[in-house]
Amino acid sequence: MEDSMQTLTVAYSLLALVLGVVIGWLLYKSRSIRELQDMVDERVAQLRARTIEETKSEIQRTLTSDLEDKVREELKEKLKADVEEEVQRTARKLESDAETKAQERIRAAEKEAKELLSAAKKEMQEETASRRQELEKSEARLTQRASSLDAREEKLEKRTQELATKDAELMGTSRKLKDREAEIEAKSAGIQAELERVAGLSADAARTELVESLTGEAKLEAAKVARQYEEEAIEEADRRAKKVIATSVQRWAGEYVAERAVTVVPIPNDEIKGRIIGREGRNIRALEAATGIDIIIDDTPEAVMVSGFDPVRRQVARISLEKLISDGRIHPSRIEEVVEKTSAEVESQIKEYGERAAFELGIHNLHIDLIKLVGRLQFRTSYGQNMWSHSIEVGFLCGMMAAELGLNVKHARRAGLLHDIGKALTHENDGPHALVGAEIAKRCGEHEVVRNAIAAHHNEEPQNSAIAHLVIAADALSGARPGARREVLGTYIKRLEDLERISQEFEGVEKAFAVQAGREIRVMVENSRVTDDQAFVLSKEIAAKIESELTYPGQIKVCVIRETRSVDYAR
Numbered sequence: 001m002e003d004s005m006q007t008l009t010v011a012y013s014l015l016a017l018v019l020g021v022v023i024g025w026l027l028y029k030s031r032s033i034r035e036l037q038d039m040v041d042e043r044v045a046q047l048r049a050r051t052i053e054e055t056k057s058e059i060q061r062t063l064t065s066d067l068e069d070k071v072r073e074e075l076k077e078k079l080k081a082d083v084e085e086e087v088q089r090t091a092r093k094l095e096s097d098a099e100t101k102a103q104e105r106i107r108a109a110e111k112e113a114k115e116l117l118s119a120a121k122k123e124m125q126e127e128t129a130s131r132r133q134e135l136e137k138s139e140a141r142l143t144q145r146a147s148s149l150d151a152r153e154e155k156l157e158k159r160t161q162e163l164a165t166k167d168a169e170l171m172g173t174s175r176k177l178k179d180r181e182a183e184i185e186a187k188s189a190g191i192q193a194e195l196e197r198v199a200g201l202s203a204d205a206a207r208t209e210l211v212e213s214l215t216g217e218a219k220l221e222a223a224k225v226a227r228q229y230e231e232e233a234i235e236e237a238d239r240r241a242k243k244v245i246a247t248s249v250q251r252w253a254g255e256y257v258a259e260r261a262v263t264v265v266p267i268p269n270d271e272i273k274g275r276i277i278g279r280e281g282r283n284i285r286a287l288e289a290a291t292g293i294d295i296i297i298d299d300t301p302e303a304v305m306v307s308g309f310d311p312v313r314r315q316v317a318r319i320s321l322e323k324l325i326s327d328g329r330i331h332p333s334r335i336e337e338v339v340e341k342t343s344a345e346v347e348s349q350i351k352e353y354g355e356r357a358a359f360e361l362g363i364h365n366l367h368i369d370l371i372k373l374v375g376r377l378q379f380r381t382s383y384g385q386n387m388w389s390h391s392i393e394v395g396f397l398c399g400m401m402a403a404e405l406g407l408n409v410k411h412a413r414r415a416g417l418l419h420d421i422g423k424a425l426t427h428e429n430d431g432p433h434a435l436v437g438a439e440i441a442k443r444c445g446e447h448e449v450v451r452n453a454i455a456a457h458h459n460e461e462p463q464n465s466a467i468a469h470l471v472i473a474a475d476a477l478s479g480a481r482p483g484a485r486r487e488v489l490g491t492y493i494k495r496l497e498d499l500e501r502i503s504q505e506f507e508g509v510e511k512a513f514a515v516q517a518g519r520e521i522r523v524m525v526e527n528s529r530v531t532d533d534q535a536f537v538l539s540k541e542i543a544a545k546i547e548s549e550l551t552y553p554g555q556i557k558v559c560v561i562r563e564t565r566s567v568d569y570a571r
Contacts, residue, residue, distance in 0.1 A: 263306040263318050267325055273297050275330050276304065286332035290339040291317035311379035316342050350375035353388060361395045361413045367444035374417060376424040390478050391417050397474035412467050415453035419471050434458045495552060502545050506538060520557040527564055535560045
């Protein structure tokens with residue numbers, strides 16, 4: 001009996017497990033109530049039939065060995081009824097549970113569907129409101145545009161009406177004008193015929209005569225206006241030129257005039273000053289008129305100053321004044337005689353200087369005008385450098401470089417000697433001295449290579465030969481030679497001060513000294529603050545700053561000195 005109960009328990013457990021699996025599977029699939037019910041009924045029927053058969057066979061096997069046939073039959077019937085009842089009860093319970101879970105599932109689905117529907121409605125309402133606002137804005141814009149178009153249409157209608165009115169008025173005016181034109185033509189024809197009859201001229205002849213008369217009057221008026229403008233332009237140019245010159249003279253250093261345009265003539269005593277001035281100043285006026293130079297007699301003891309920008313005239317005035325003082329006879333006729341003789345002597349000196357320069361360079365067949373111009377350079381300076389000596393130096397340098405390069409030495413020396421002859425005439429001719437000198441050399445029959453070298457040594461025209469480049473290099477070398485050129489004292493001192501100031505602005509610099517007339521700056525640096533590599537960089541930085549801030553001839557050497565001292569004592 002106990003075995004039978006255990007068997008029933010196993011059977012019930014197996015049935016419950018199977019039903020649980022079926023219900024779980026059915027719930028997982030979320031099918032509809034009808035499908036779930038059909039599947040449950042069908043599965044329950046199958047399980048019921050299979051369980052009953054299995055139970056029957058198990059009970060039959062169990063009772064076969066223990067019970068009699070009769071008891072077995074009774075138990076079989078009884079167990080069969082109990083099993084059927086239990087199975088039906090279990091099936092009903094499972095069916096009820098499945099229906100309950102299905103209802104819950106349906107309610108959850110309905111709730112989710114309601115939430116989704118509510119969200120969809122809310123979104124639809126928001127979208128509808130947004131579209132409604134856009135439509136309202138579009139409607140407002142369309143309404144505004146429609147009103148604007150209506151106003152424009154009204155204006156166009158008014159404009160059209162006004163144009164139609166004006167068109168009608170113009171048509172009437174045009175007809176009146178045509179009628180008036182016809183009347184004028186008729187009257188003009190009559191007047192023309194009357195004029196031809198009275199004057200005896202045809203219309204073409206009268207027109208030609210009228211044009212000629214008007215042309216002559218127009219020419220006279222144009223000439224009058226052109227002359228007026230020309231006079232005004234000359235007056236304006238003269239006024240502006242005076243202003244520019246006055247401004248330039250005021251800004252230019254007075255030391256330059258004192259050093260370059262004034263020559264001091266010593267006199268034995270101050271009594272000579274009165275004789276030089278003469279009665280009512282006639283002697284000094286005669287001397288100034290003959291030489292074209294200003295004679296300045298002031299309180300300077302035992303000295304008379306000769307002032308002028310033309311160095312040749314200033315030389316003539318100086319020599320003439322010295323002769324008059326030594327001779328003692330100072331009166332207008334004697335002054336003119338002495339000035340004339342001195343001018344001839346100076347011209348002779350000029351020629352001698354030119355010939356000497358050509359002889360030193362070995363230049364032959366030089367035109368006499370070029371010889372005189374080279375001699376005049378003896379009395380010209382540039383930054384304190386004598387231009388005659390400078391030209392000879394450039395000629396020698398050009399010749400030596402041409403010899404090294406295998407070029408024509410004669411052409412190189414001629415070009416070097418003549419490259420600055422334009423400076424002898426810059427006070428008489430307009431334009432750059434290079435072009436003026438090139439034009440003179442061309443007139444005097446110099447070779448094209450020489451002419452181009454003269455014209456191109458300051459890049460006024462392109463260099464057409466290697467000799468032109470040699471002239472540029474030699475000119476720079478002669479001007480950059482230490483001591484070759486002098487400057488105005490104030491400018492020179494200021495440049496030295498600026499060199500030292502710029503050098504001392506850098507960190508680590510202890511002292512700075514400008515030497516070699518400003519051609520070299522020596523910078524002493526602190527050993528502990530500046531290394532050897534930094535000293536190398538410092539020299540380049542100082543040189544770059546000097547190039548950017550100062551103006552100077554030639555080049556300036558920057559020498560940075562870093563000193564290392566080792567000290568010890570012998571005891």
